[in-house]
Amino acid sequence: GAGVSQSPSNKVTEKGKDVELRCDPISGHTALYWYRQSLGQGLEFLIYFQGNSAPDKSGLPSDRFSAERTGGSVSTLTIQRTQQEDSAVYLCASSNRQVGEQFFGPGTRLTVL
Amino acid sequence: AQTVTQSQPEMSVQEAETVTLSCTYDTSESDYYLFWYKQPPSRQMILVIRQEAYKQQNATENRFSVNFQKAAKSFSLKISDSQLGDAAMYFCAYRSRQGAQKLVFGQGTRLTINP
Numbered sequence: 001g002a003g004v005s006q007s008p009s010n011k012v013t014e015k016g017k018d019v020e021l022r023c024d025p026i027s028g029h030t031a032l033y034w035y036r037q038s039l040g041q042g043l044e045f046l047i048y049f050q051g052n053s054a055p056d057k058s059g060l061p062s063d064r065f066s067a068e069r070t071g072g073s074v075s076t077l078t079i080q081r082t083q084q085e086d087s088a089v090y091l092c093a094s095s096n097r098q099v100g101e102q103f104f105g106p107g108t109r110l111t112v113l
Numbered sequence: 114a115q116t117v118t119q120s121q122p123e124m125s126v127q128e129a130e131t132v133t134l135s136c137t138y139d140t141s142e143s144d145y146y147l148f149w150y151k152q153p154p155s156r157q158m159i160l161v162i163r164q165e166a167y168k169q170q171n172a173t174e175n176r177f178s179v180n181f182q183k184a185a186k187s188f189s190l191k192i193s194d195s196q197l198g199d200a201a202m203y204f205c206a207y208r209s210r211q212g213a214q215k216l217v218f219g220q221g222t223r224l225t226i227n228p
Contacts, residue, residue: 031214043204043218056215089156093216100146100208102216104158 002026004105006092012111013082021077021108025094032075033095033102034067038088046090049075050097082112115140115207119219126195127227133180134190134222136205144210147181149190152202152221161203164188166210192224200226 005024013019025032034046045059049069060066069075079086089109093102117138126132138147149161164172164181171179176193192199205219
């Protein structure tokens with residue numbers, strides 16, 4: 001009965017480095033979402049997975065951002081060549097599509113120095 | 114594209130009093146969901162209440178209720194008997210019932226409870 005978990009909780013990296021953020025959804029939830037929360041942009045959608053496929057990746061801000069989901073469960077969001085403007089809290093959510101409610105994880109706070 | 118607007122960046126209320134947070138949205142769709150989420154300093158987004166657009170009856174969850182005005186595209190949250198634990202950021206969110214599954218959020222309202 002665990003909720004959505006994310007790791008790491010906090011990540012500090014240097015400009016130009018690559019980072020990977022992980023999301024473990026609630027067991028059995030087929031839909032998974034990534035959002036970004038920053039001071040300047042508020043809460044914005046990044047990408048949506050249904051199973052292992054991503055029918056909506058319209059929110060990814062640049063080609064430095066990518067995400068994958070394997071086995072219909074764990075998802076990884078990768079940011080290549082990080083920039084200072086990538087500093088934000090990255091939130092993951094999952095849902096049972098029939099219900100519609102999205103359950104959120106505690107987020108990963110990314111700081112790019 | 115849908116948009117959600119929360120015009121009150123900050124609100125405060127005395128403990129045990131009632132407060133109303135405002136939200137308006139813009140959409141051309143007729144069937145959708147509306148939500149209020151609470152985000153305490155722990156960052157965990159917690160669903161407070163949801164409303165389905167086809168339901169005329171306003172949703173209620175204990176001390177939390179909404180005033181859903183579909184024609185006016187308004188969706189306000191009323192918190193009765195405010196408690197110290199209600200202090201948080203509150204986000205209004207929209208989600209299509211069909212097609213795109215993403216949540217579209219407002220800018221948030223920071224609620225302070227004064228003891």
